[in-house]
Amino acid sequence: MPKAKLPRKSTNIDMTAMCDVAFLLLTFFMLATKFKPEEPVVVKTPSSISEIPLPDVDIMLLTVDTKGRIFFSIDNKLKRKALIEDVNSERNLNLTEAQMTNFAIGGSIGVPFSQLGSYLNMSSDQQAAIGKDAPGVPVDTSVLSPNNELATWVKSARINNPKLRICIKADGDAAYPFVKKIISTLEGYKIFKFNLITNMKAVPAGTAAYEEKQKVAAAE
Amino acid sequence: MAEMDTSSGGGHKKGPGVKKGKKLSTRIDLTPMVDLGFLLITFFMFTTTLAKPKTMEINMPYKDENLKDEEKNKLKASVAMTVLLSKNHRVYYYEGIGDNPDVAPDLKVTSFKAKDGIRDAIIKKKKLVAGLKASGQLGPKDEMTVLIKPDTTSTYSDLVNMLDEMNINDVKVYAIIDISDIEQGFIKETEAASGAQ
Numbered sequence: 001m002p003k004a005k006l007p008r009k010s011t012n013i014d015m016t017a018m019c020d021v022a023f024l025l026l027t028f029f030m031l032a033t034k035f036k037p038e039e040p041v042v043v044k045t046p047s048s049i050s051e052i053p054l055p056d057v058d059i060m061l062l063t064v065d066t067k068g069r070i071f072f073s074i075d076n077k078l079k080r081k082a083l084i085e086d087v088n089s090e091r092n093l094n095l096t097e098a099q100m101t102n103f104a105i106g107g108s109i110g111v112p113f114s115q116l117g118s119y120l121n122m123s124s125d126q127q128a129a130i131g132k133d134a135p136g137v138p139v140d141t142s143v144l145s146p147n148n149e150l151a152t153w154v155k156s157a158r159i160n161n162p163k164l165r166i167c168i169k170a171d172g173d174a175a176y177p178f179v180k181k182i183i184s185t186l187e188g189y190k191i192f193k194f195n196l197i198t199n200m201k202a203v204p205a206g207t208a209a210y211e212e213k214q215k216v217a218a219a220e
Numbered sequence: 221m222a223e224m225d226t227s228s229g230g231g232h233k234k235g236p237g238v239k240k241g242k243k244l245s246t247r248i249d250l251t252p253m254v255d256l257g258f259l260l261i262t263f264f265m266f267t268t269t270l271a272k273p274k275t276m277e278i279n280m281p282y283k284d285e286n287l288k289d290e291e292k293n294k295l296k297a298s299v300a301m302t303v304l305l306s307k308n309h310r311v312y313y314y315e316g317i318g319d320n321p322d323v324a325p326d327l328k329v330t331s332f333k334a335k336d337g338i339r340d341a342i343i344k345k346k347k348l349v350a351g352l353k354a355s356g357q358l359g360p361k362d363e364m365t366v367l368i369k370p371d372t373t374s375t376y377s378d379l380v381n382m383l384d385e386m387n388i389n390d391v392k393v394y395a396i397i398d399i400s401d402i403e404q405g406f407i408k409e410t411e412a413a414s415g416a417q
Contacts, residue, residue, distance in 0.1 A: 015250035022257030029261060033268035046377035048384040050276040064376070167275060172377030176305070176370040179379065183280065183396075192282055195275035198380060204334060207343075208390035 040073075040108045041065040041132065046172035047201035049209060054197065058163045060154070061197075063108065064170035068178030069136025072153045073108030079160045080104040086156040091149075093117065110134035113149055139181045143188030151185050158189070169197040276383060281395045298352060300365045301345045303338065304399060305382060306407050307373035311338045314406075315345065317367065327410045332381050342366065342389045363392050369399040371407065 043063055063071040074080060081104040088095045091113050095103075099120035103109075106127065111119045111134050119127065140148035158164055166186060170179050186194060203210045297316040302325075304312040309332060314325035330338050349364040368382050379396070386394045 015254050019250045019254045019257060022254050022261060026257055026261050026264065029264035029268065033264065033270050034272070035267060036269050045273075046380040048274070048276045048380055049387055050274055050384070052275050052277055054273045054275050169273075170376045172375060172380070174376040175372070176374045176376060176379060177372050179376045180370075187280060192280040193277065195277055196380060196383075197273050198276050198384075200274050204339075204388060207339070207388045209388045212390065 038107050038128075039063070040071040040110050040134070041069070043169055043171045044173070045169060045198050047199035048196075049201055049203045050198060051200070052195070054167065054195070055165055058161060058165060060157055060164050060166045061108070062150075062166065062168050062170075062182060064168065064174050064178055064182070065136075066171045066173045067136075068174055069110060069134065070139055070150060070178075070182065071108040071110040071134070072137050072150065074157055074161070074164065076161060077104065079157075080106075082160045083153075083156050086160065087113075087152060090156065091152060095120065109153075110136050112138050113152075139185060141181055141184050143185055148185060150182065151188065154185065154189060154191075166191060166194040167197050168194060276380070276387075278383060295365055296358070296362060299349050299358065299362050300367060301342070302367045302369060302403075303382060304403055304407060305368070305370040305374035305378040307371075309375070309378055309381075311378075311382075312407055312410065313338065313341055325406065327406050329410060329414065332378075332385075338382070339385055339389060342385060342391065346389065346391070366391050366394040368394060368396045369403060370396070371399045371404060 040063060043065055057076065059075050061071075061073045061075070063073070065071075074083065081100065084095065084100045084103040087093065088100065093113055093116060095117055099117060102120045106120070106124060109116070109119075115135075119130070122130070137150045137153065138147055139150040142148065143151040145151075154166070168179065168182060186192075203213055295317060300315070300317045302314055302317060304327075306312060311330050311332065312327050313330065314327050316325060328341070330336065330341060332338060346364050349358065349362070352358045353360065353362065366386060368379070370379050370382075383394075385391075
């Protein structure tokens with residue numbers, strides 16, 4: 001019986017198509033995504049059905065980790081300089097010009113005022129390294145308390161930028177009293193409207209929100 | 221297609237010494253380019269975020285120390301439902317506002333689970349209020365109100381879950397209020413009665 005001879009195929013394959021796919025995906029990722037913002041601590045936010053996107057500009061972010069440490073940051077780099085000058089004069093921190101410039105280009109702050117000077121002397125790498133052990137911005141239940149340093153930050157930031165939206169990004173496992181302190185501080189400044197950052201979750205079927213969504217979908 | 225230039229090896233052989241202008245293939249090996257492409261894709265996948273974070277807007281009730289008692293809105297007990305958030309993601313709820321310290325409200329314990337959880341309790345209460353409105357026992361302006369009272373052992377996720385339930389069930393009026401000592405006592409009693417830790 002004659003053996004069926006299989007033609008020997010070349011192992012080289014055409015890479016053109018694969019190359020096309022790779023670059024197509026690359027283009028997609030470059031255009032559709034945003035760089036991850038630098039995070040002082042890892043925070044696992046709880047999920048909600050809310051679909052309101054986080055505003056792009058003018059946000060004040062208060063990050064709260066599981067241990068209740070608070071990190072403060074504002075996104076607008078232009079306002080940061082004015083903010084730190086304000087805070088400096090209000091709390092008599094005696095920061096140098098170089099320290100204030102470092103703040104203006106830096107990220108979030110998670111140290112009390114007493115350590116702010118030495119924190120701002122560090123390079124950004126060193127700051128990131130101590131970020132994990134940073135004590136967080138001290139906060140208290142009353143805005144008037146001198147220990148409520150978050151209140152000073154919030155106040156100065158809002159004077160510099162009245163449009164600022166306040167977003168709280170807290171870990172789901174953070175105990176409620178930590179968040180409560182922030183809310184009372186905000187309430188002390190008559191801020192009753194703010195945003196909580198959450199993950200997305202699907203609307204459960206058969207509920208009022210689900211029916212509402214179906215109605216909107218049907219109308220479109 | 222994208223193969224190495226093998227034209228020198230095979231093909232028709234000319235005699236020795238016969239030199240022919242080598243015809244270069246226009247095909248180039250794209251493998252390194254694919255490698256590079258996928259490397260960059262991996263980089264972008266790890267360093268960027270696709271989904272923008274979502275936020276939940278929250279309006280706290282207006283609070284002012286100078287506000288006189290008579291200026292405050294009085295809440296009818298029949299439209300109110302009080303939800304107490306406690307440890308281990310447990311949820312206690314009762315109808316009314318629990319303003320009478322002598323009569324302990326009928327505290328029920330539940331959780332955030334989808335079935336027989338707090339959601340069903342809210343839906344039930346909502347229907348009840350709608351029924352009272354239809355029968356004229358409540359004015360058209362009366363809305364079902366949920367009072368959320370997280371205690372010190374609850375977590376932030378409990379609060380967000382509860383606020384989310386408000387959105388899910390389309391409860392228009394709700395407020396986050398500090399828990400009172402009386403209600404802390406209710407929770408303790410209920411826990412003691414049920415033997416929960």
